[in-house]
Amino acid sequence: MLLQSLREQVVEANREIARRGLAPHTFGNASGIDRSGSQPLIVIKPSGVDYASLTPADMVVTDLDGKIVDGRLRPSSDLDTHTLLYREFPQLGGIVHTHSEFATAWAQAGRSIPCLGTTHADYFHGPVPVTDPLSAEEVAEAYVRNTGAVIARLFKRQKLDPVALPGVLVCGHAPFAWGPTPAAAVEHADVLEYIARLAFRTMLLNSSIISLPAHVSEYHFLRKHGPAATYGQLASPRSLKTHKPPTTESPVFNKPLLFAISGLLFSALFASKQYLEADLPPPKPSLE
Numbered sequence: 677m678l679l680q681s682l683r684e685q686v687v688e689a690n691r692e693i694a695r696r697g698l699a700p701h702t703f704g705n706a707s708g709i710d711r712s713g714s715q716p717l718i719v720i721k722p723s724g725v726d727y728a729s730l731t732p733a734d735m736v737v738t739d740l741d742g743k744i745v746d747g748r749l750r751p752s753s754d755l756d757t758h759t760l761l762y763r764e765f766p767q768l769g770g771i772v773h774t775h776s777e778f779a780t781a782w783a784q785a786g787r788s789i790p791c792l793g794t795t796h797a798d799y800f801h802g803p804v805p806v807t808d809p810l811s812a813e814e815v816a817e818a819y820v821r822n823t824g825a826v827i828a829r830l831f832k833r834q835k836l837d838p839v840a841l842p843g844v845l846v847c848g849h850a851p852f853a854w855g856p857t858p859a860a861a862v863e864h865a866d867v868l869e870y871i872a873r874l875a876f877r878t879m880l881l882n883s884s885i886i887s888l889p890a891h892v893s894e895y896h897f898l899r900k901h902g903p904a905a906t907y908g909q910l911a912s913p914r915s916l917k918t919h920k921p922p923t924t925e926s927p928v929f930n931k932p933l934l935f936a937i938s939g940l941l942f943s944a945l946f947a948s949k950q951y952l953e954a955d956l957p958p959p960k961p962s963l964e
Contacts (some may be wrong), residue, residue, distance in 0.1 A: 678746045679719055680897075682708050683732035685721045687861060689770065689858035694727040696866050698774040702726060703850075705752040706772045708858040709762050716740050720758060722749035753820065760824030761854065765831075766840045770858030772865040775850045778872035782806070783845035789871060790887050792878045796871040797883035798907075802842035804868060805830055809847045827852065841902070843868045 677683065689706035693699050707720035719735045736747035742759045744751065745860050754757070758771050782804075791797055796804075807826040814822040820865035827844050830836070841891075842864040843853035851872075853865035878885060887893075900907040 677732065678737055678781050679710055679717060680732060682710050682719045683735040683737075683950070684781055685770075685858045686721065686735055687730050687732055689772065689862045690721045690730055692859070693772065693774060693865070696862070698772075698776040698862075698865055700775065700947050704772065704774040706770065706858050706862060707752070707758045709768070709771045709920070711766075716757060717745060717760065718762060719756075720755055722747070723752050725749065727775040754823075756818065756821040756866060757824040757852070761827065761852070764793075765854070767839050767856075768854045769856040770861035771852065771854045772858070772861040773850065773852050774865050774869070776865065776869035776872070778876055779845065779851040779869045780802075780837055780849075781876070782872050784848060786847045788845065789868075789875050790840040791893050792875050792885060792888055793871075794888065794892065794896045795874060795881050797893035798900050799867045800843070801837070801897045801901070802893075803887075804843055804845060804851075804871070805834065805841065807847050823849065840897070843911045849945065869939065870964075 686706055686708045688818055689708070690704075693704045693706060700703055700726055705721040707718055710717045712896060716739070718738050718740065720738065720796070721730065722734050722736055725734060734747075734749055735751055736751040737745045738747075738751060738755065738759070740759055740763055742751075742755050754773050757773070760871065762768055778952065779789075783806060786806055786809070788806045789796070793802055807830045810819065810822055810826055814825070823846055827846065830844065831838060831841075838854065840952055842855055842861075843851055845851050853861055853866055853868050855861040855864050
């Protein structure tokens with residue numbers, strides 16, 4: 677089978693999207709690219725197929741222009757975004773698109789995610805950027821391809837490094853994340869959702885906060901990714917990072933349910949705090 681190993685990696689990456697609760701239904705997709713041959717080849721999830729039923733044989737192989745090289749199923753409807761990003765950013769080895777709840781909320785709001793803490797700074801060298809909205813002409817001409825184009829345009833205009841910023845928010849749409857492998861791309865998508873949730877709750881508690889001091893964020897990023905990185909082992913800087921995907925289908929707990937419950941508890945606690953701090957009149961005496 678053509679690109680057997682990469683097919684297996686992409687299957688695992690797509691299943692991991694579901695395991696981590698990053699996309700409801702089939703709203704997400706993952707791909708990987710092999711650049712070792714005479715022409716780069718992309719392996720991507722087929723459109724609309726449930727994650728749990730995916731097999732390596734189901735994966736669709738295309739060239740960098742989106743022409744199908746091998747596969748019996750239709751590729752993801754986001755294929756043209758993936759191919760454009762692989763052409764524009766040759767550092768990428770895997771791409772993941774999700775509709776995770778909090779990252780998608782920031783995208784829908786058209787807001788970049790500020791770096792408010794060291795969790796963010798460990799993975800993203802600055803705010804997670806948000807693209808411009810697509811114009812009516814861009815949508816009519818080639819919506820999916822131009823989704824990739826607005827990402828590439830943003831990174832070029834702001835001189836952003838896709839290795840140091842392994843993800844982006846597409847305005848009005850949802851996040852894309854990437855990495856040197858499909859597994860690393862899923863990890864970055866998961867971290868992106870986590871810091872989006874943290875930023876939302878941080879700003880709810882302190883609406884005047886702007887960002888983590890630059891000297892702290894810079895230290896945290898460079899200790900993990902700089903030339904003098906001290907985090908992890910010597911063989912695992914980001915450029916060489918590998919991630920062995922899980923071999924089981926059984927998560928320890930229902931992660932989306934746990935996040936939903938924790939969100940409800942957080943909201944209830946915040947509402948209770950507001951109630952207790954409010955200047956309320958004394959209760960009326962009972963007539964009984």
